Amino acid sequence: MYLRYTTHKKNGRAHVYWRVVRSVRRGRKVVQETVAQLGELDAEGRARAQALARSITGGAAMSSQRLLFEASDAADAVPVKLGKVRLERSRGFGAAWLGWLLWQALKLDELCNGLMPPGREAVAWGDVAAILVIGRLCEPSSELHVAEQWYRTTALEDLLQIPAESVYDERLYRTLDRLLPHKQAIEQHLVKRFGELFDLDYELLLYDVTSTYFEGQYADPSIARRGYSRDHRPDCVQVNIALVVSRDGMPLGYEIFPGNTADVVTVEEIVSAMERRFGKANRVWVMDRGMVSAENIAWLNETGRRYVIGTPRSELKRWARQLADKTDWRRIREDVELKICRGPEGNETFLLCRSAARIEKERAMHERFCKRIEAGLDRMARRIATSKCRLDLGVLERQIGRLLERNARAAARYSISIEDDDTHNCGLRLKWAAHPEWDEWANLSEGTYILRSNVHEWSDEELWKTYIQLTEAEAAFRIHKSDLAMRPIWHRKAERIKAHILVCFLGYALWKTLQQWQSRAGLGDSPRTILTELSRITAADIVLPLADGSARELRIRCVVRPERSQALLIDRLGLNLPERLRAPRTVEM
Numbered sequence: 255m256y257l258r259y260t261t262h263k264k265n266g267r268a269h270v271y272w273r274v275v276r277s278v279r280r281g282r283k284v285v286q287e288t289v290a291q292l293g294e295l296d297a298e299g300r301a302r303a304q305a306l307a308r309s310i311t312g313g314a315a316m317s318s319q320r321l322l323f324e325a326s327d328a329a330d331a332v333p334v335k336l337g338k339v340r341l342e343r344s345r346g347f348g349a350a351w352l353g354w355l356l357w358q359a360l361k362l363d364e365l366c367n368g369l370m371p372p373g374r375e376a377v378a379w380g381d382v383a384a385i386l387v388i389g390r391l392c393e394p395s396s397e398l399h400v401a402e403q404w405y406r407t408t409a410l411e412d413l414l415q416i417p418a419e420s421v422y423d424e425r426l427y428r429t430l431d432r433l434l435p436h437k438q439a440i441e442q443h444l445v446k447r448f449g450e451l452f453d454l455d456y457e458l459l460l461y462d463v464t465s466t467y468f469e470g471q472y473a474d475p476s477i478a479r480r481g482y483s484r485d486h487r488p489d490c491v492q493v494n495i496a497l498v499v500s501r502d503g504m505p506l507g508y509e510i511f512p513g514n515t516a517d518v519v520t521v522e523e524i525v526s527a528m529e530r531r532f533g534k535a536n537r538v539w540v541m542d543r544g545m546v547s548a549e550n551i552a553w554l555n556e557t558g559r560r561y562v563i564g565t566p567r568s569e570l571k572r573w574a575r576q577l578a579d580k581t582d583w584r585r586i587r588e589d590v591e592l593k594i595c596r597g598p599e600g601n602e603t604f605l606l607c608r609s610a611a612r613i614e615k616e617r618a619m620h621e622r623f624c625k626r627i628e629a630g631l632d633r634m635a636r637r638i639a640t641s642k643c644r645l646d647l648g649v650l651e652r653q654i655g656r657l658l659e660r661n662a663r664a665a666a667r668y669s670i671s672i673e674d675d676d677t678h679n680c681g682l683r684l685k686w687a688a689h690p691e692w693d694e695w696a697n698l699s700e701g702t703y704i705l706r707s708n709v710h711e712w713s714d715e716e717l718w719k720t721y722i723q724l725t726e727a728e729a730a731f732r733i734h735k736s737d738l739a740m741r742p743i744w745h746r747k748a749e750r751i752k753a754h755i756l757v758c759f760l761g762y763a764l765w766k767t768l769q770q771w772q773s774r775a776g777l778g779d780s781p782r783t784i785l786t787e788l789s790r791i792t793a794a795d796i797v798l799p800l801a802d803g804s805a806r807e808l809r810i811r812c813v814v815r816p817e818r819s820q821a822l823l824i825d826r827l828g829l830n831l832p833e834r835l836r837a838p839r840t841v842e843m
Contacts, residue, residue, distance in 0.1 A: 307771075307827060307828030307829055308828070309451065310359045310451060310767070310771055311355055311358060311359050311829075332800060332802070332808065333800065333801040333802060334798040334799060334800055334801055334808065335798075335799040335800070335801045338799045339796070339797065339798055339799070340797050341794050341795070341796060341797070342794065342795045342797055343794060343795040343811075344792050344793075344794040345407060345408055345409040345411070345412075345792060345793045345794070346407055346408045346409065346789055346791075346792055346793075347408070347409040347791050347792050347793040347813055347814075348787075348788030348789055348790065348791030348792075348816075348820070348831075349392040349393075349408075349785045349786075349788050349789035350388060350392060350408040350409055350410040350413065351409065351413060351788075351791075351832075352768070352784070352785065352788055353387075353388035353391050353392050353410075353764060353785075354384070354388060354410065354413050354414070355829070356391075356764040356767050356768055357384050357387065357388060357764065359451070359767060360444065360447050360763060360764070360767060361443070361447055362380075362383075362384070362387075362440075362443075362760070363380060363381075363384065365380075365439075365440065365443050366379065366380030366383050366384070366433075367380040369436045369439060369440075370383070370432050370433070370436070376420055377416050377420045377421070377425070379429055379432050379433075381414050381416055382421070382425060382426065382429040383429055383432075383433050384414070385400065385405060385410065385414070385416075385421060385426070386400065386426060386429060386430070386433075386757050387757055387760040387761050387764065388410065388764075389404050389405065390738055390739075390757055390758060390760075390761035391738070391761045391764050391765060391785070392404075392408075392785060392789065394737070394738050394739030394761075395739070396744065397423055397426040397427060397430075398423045400421075400426060401421055401422050401423040401425075401426055402423070405418055405421045406418045409792075409793040409813075409835065412793065412811065412835045412836065415836075427750070430749075430750055430753035430754070430757070431749060431750075431753065433753055433756060433757070434749055434752055434753040434756060437752075437756055438507075438531060440756070440760070441505075441506070441507040441531065442531060442532070444505065444763050445506055445507075445532060448500075448504050448767075451767070451770070452502075452504070452770050454500055454502060454504055455500065455501060456500055456506065456532070456535075456537070457535065457536065457537050457538065458500070458501045458537065458538050458540065458720065458723070459498050459499070459500065459506060459528070459537050459538070459539055459540065460498070460499050460500070460501065460503075460540045460723060460724055460726055460727040461496065461497070461498050461521075461524060461525075461539060461540065461541050461545070461727065462496075462497060462541070462542055462724060462727040462728065462731070463494055463495065463496045463497075463511075463517045463520060463544070463545075464484050464494070464495055464497070464731040464734075464735075465481065465482070465483055465484050465485065465492045465493065465494050465495070465513060466485065466492060466493060466495065466734075466735065466740055466741040466742070466743060467483060467485050467487045467490035467491065467492040467741060467742050467743070468490055468491050468492065468493075468742060468743045468744070469490070469742040469743070469744055470744060470746075472746055473491055473743070473745075473746050473751070474746060474747055474748040474751065475491075476512070476748050477493050477510065477511075477512045477513065477748055477751060477752075478491040478492065478493060478512075478513060478751070479491055479492070479493075479512045479513035479514035479515075480492070480513060480514060481494070481512075481513040481514035481515065485735075485741060490742070491513055492513035493510060493511070493512065493513050493743070493751060493755075494510070494511040494512065494513055494515050494517075494520075495508055495509075495510055495511075495731075495734075495755060496508060496509045496510075496511060496520050496524050497727060497730055497731065498524065498528055499726055499727050499730050500726075501723050501726065502726065502766075502770070503726035503727070503729060503730055503766060504766050504770075505730070505759060505762055505763055505766065506528060506532065507527070507528055507531060507532075508755070508759060509523065509524055509527060510751075510752055510755060517542075517544040517545055518544065518545055518546070518547045518550060520545075521541070521545050521550045521553075521554075522550070522553055525539060525554075525559060536560070537559075537560070538560045538561065538562060538709060538720070539554070539559060539560065539561045539562075539563075540561070540562045540563075540720055540721060540723065540724055541561065541562075541563045541564070541724075542563075542564050542724060543563070543564035543565050543566050543567075545563060546563055546564070546565055546566060546706075551563075551706075554708070555601065555708060560707075560708055560709050561707060561708060561709075562705060562706075562707040562709065562717055562720050562721050563705065563706055563707070564703065564704070564705055564721065565604075565703075565704040565705065565706055567699075567703075569704055570699050570702060570703075570704065573595065573604070573606060573704065574695075574698070576593065576595050576606060577606065577698055577699060577702060578698060582594075583606075583608070584714060586714070586715045586718065588610075589609055589610035589611055590607065590608070590609050590610075590718070591607070591608045592605060592606065592607055592608075592714040592715065592718055593605070593606040593608075593714075594606075594714050597706070601708060602706050602707065602708050603706070603707050603708070603709070603710060603717070604704055604705070604706050605704065605705040605706075605707070605714055605717050605718065606702060606704055607702065607703050607704070607705060607718060608701055608702045609701050610701065611701075612700075612701035612702075612703075613700050613701030614701075615701075616700040616701055617696075617700050617701075619663060620663060620664050620696055620700070623661040623662075623663050623664035623665075624661075624664045624667060624688075626657075626660070626661050627657060627658065627661050627664060627665070627667075627668060630657045631654075631657070631668075631670070631684065631686050634650070634653065634654070634684055635683075635684040638650070638680055638682055638683065638684050639683075641680040642680075643680060644680050644681050644682070645680045645682060647672060647682065650672055650682070650684075651672065654670055658670075666689075666692055667688050667689055667692040667693070667696075668686055668687070668688055668689070669686065669687050669688075669689060670684070670685070670686040671684075671685050671686070672684055672685070673685055705717060705718070705721050730762065733762060733765055734758055734759075734762055737765065737781075737782055738758050738761045738762060738765070740754075740755065740758040765781050768781040768784060768785075769781050771827065772784055772827065775826050775827055775828065776826065777823065777826055777827070784823060784827075787819065787820055787823055788820060788823065788824070790817075790820065791813065791814060791816050791820055791831070792813075792814045793811060793812065793813045793814065793835055794811075794812060794814065795809050795810065795811050795812075796809070796810045796811075796812055797809050798810070810834065811834065811835040811836065812833060812834055812835070813831060813832055813833055813834070813835065816831060
């Protein structure tokens with residue numbers, strides 16, 4: 255994403271309007287699409303932004319940093335050697351500063367200091383936890399990279415007043431061990447804090463499962479197992495992560511399962527665990543079709559839980575008559591049609607959904623798979639016909655099996671057999687045909703899926719919109735894996751693996767806080783854009799050799815003045831960028 259501006263003249267005055275744009279490919283062209291109109295921040299808009307910033311950062315957090323940032327009022331004049339003025343110790347400031355503000359906004363500094371009270375150690379465990387999480391947000395990398403490179407190149411050393419020599423890899427690993435036992439307390443604190451900041455609704459909970467894989471060998475086999483890989487890495491062991499978020503994607507909690515755990519067996523444990531921590535209330539659980547089983551549906555109904563769940567494609571056959579019936583379908587959008595059906599027992603509502611975009615996608619997939627199967631069968635038939643010796647029947651059958659396995663979505667369309675044929679030298683003949691009834695069912699069912707729910711007071715459109723919000727859970731996994739680099743996992747011990755995922759979860763909490771903040775400030779919903787833009791703001795020491803005949807030097811630690819686009823973002827967020835950082839006034843030579 256990029257920042258762009260346009261200038262308009264009105265009444266003899268130039269007005270600059272800013273917007274966030276992104277590059278989008280449309281056909282053969284790449285065009286810039288507007289993500290958010292920033293406009294021209296007037297006095298009223300600036301006041302709203304500052305009020306929002308105060309509610310997020312809190313007056314106490316800002317006042318506690320005042321001595322760290324404010325320059326001295328002393329105006330003593332001293333002569334300096336202009337020819338020997340130099341710049342030293344350049345550090346990245348903007349992104350680390352914003353990360354520290356977010357950490358304070360969630361009051362994680364207070365929480366961690368309470369959960370891990372300072373002892374005889376030189377650096378508090380809570381401060382080291384902040385370094386781990388802010389590093390995960392700003393520049394996701396290993397603990398070794400954080401200790402040896404990242405922390406030393408940022409101004410977080412000045413913000414936390416922790417020297418780089420005190421941050422080393424072993425200390426970071428030990429902090430992981432200290433942080434993990436407080437997972438539930440951290441989750442409960444975040445839910446409470448999110449409610450205070452953003453007035454969130456936790457009556458609707460989105461639940462999904464993903465996996466992340468390990469590189470290397472010897473990961474703890476108690477949780478690192480081979481299973482269905484969402485990352486398309488069946489060659490690696492993995493761990494499964496079950497995540498629960500609100501309708502806005504704000505995290506509620508998560509659990510970790512061995513990599514070979516089926517999604518369907520996690521439902522009862524996750525629902526029960528979340529209700530023990532946050533209360534049962536009258537929540538509606540939204541889950542994907544991978545969670546559906548007769549046992550789970552029965553348990554949810556018997557215990558009075560409400561749900562909206564997708565169903566497997568195999569369930570479509572039960573509703574063939576309703577699919578073929580063109581009446582009672584209601585179009586809620588240009589490309590979406592819905593049809594409500596009552597379950598046979600009367601305690602569930604089934605919603606048939608048909609999407610034009612999904613029809614086009616599935617039809618293209620079927621055509622592609624059919625072409626691959628037919629091309630493969632044609633090649634095999636020619637090879638059999640031209641062979642001068644008898645071919646092994648078992649080998650041919652396995653080749654057909656692999657062809658159908660690679661194109662499983664269209665495999666049922668074909669009837670394939672290998673028959674004896676004395677007219678060929680190999681004595682065999684390949685025969686295949688397509689089933690017309692498969693084509694008829696594909697034309698009827700393409701682009702259609704079914705939802706089931708025991709919530710009867712909602713309309714068909716409300717049920718559909720609720721289920722579609724599962725994309726927030728999917729987006730949460732994408733952020734964890736891509737923007738926060740949760741995968742691959744390099745840790746080997748089970749506790750360190752779990753602590754690594756907890757740090758990523760906390761990084762996601764900071765990410766969503768920034769997203770909510772910038773969204774309310776009219777800056778779109780891409781935290782990475784904000785972090786990337788502010789990461790270019792640096793801090794440095796201006797060294798002024800004194801011209802008083804001594805070898806003394808005056809050292810002033812300053813924050814580089816931001817560019818216009820950076821200043822606009824900071825202003826829109828309602829923040830004031832500090833100009834000076836605390837540093838030694840003089841250094842004896």
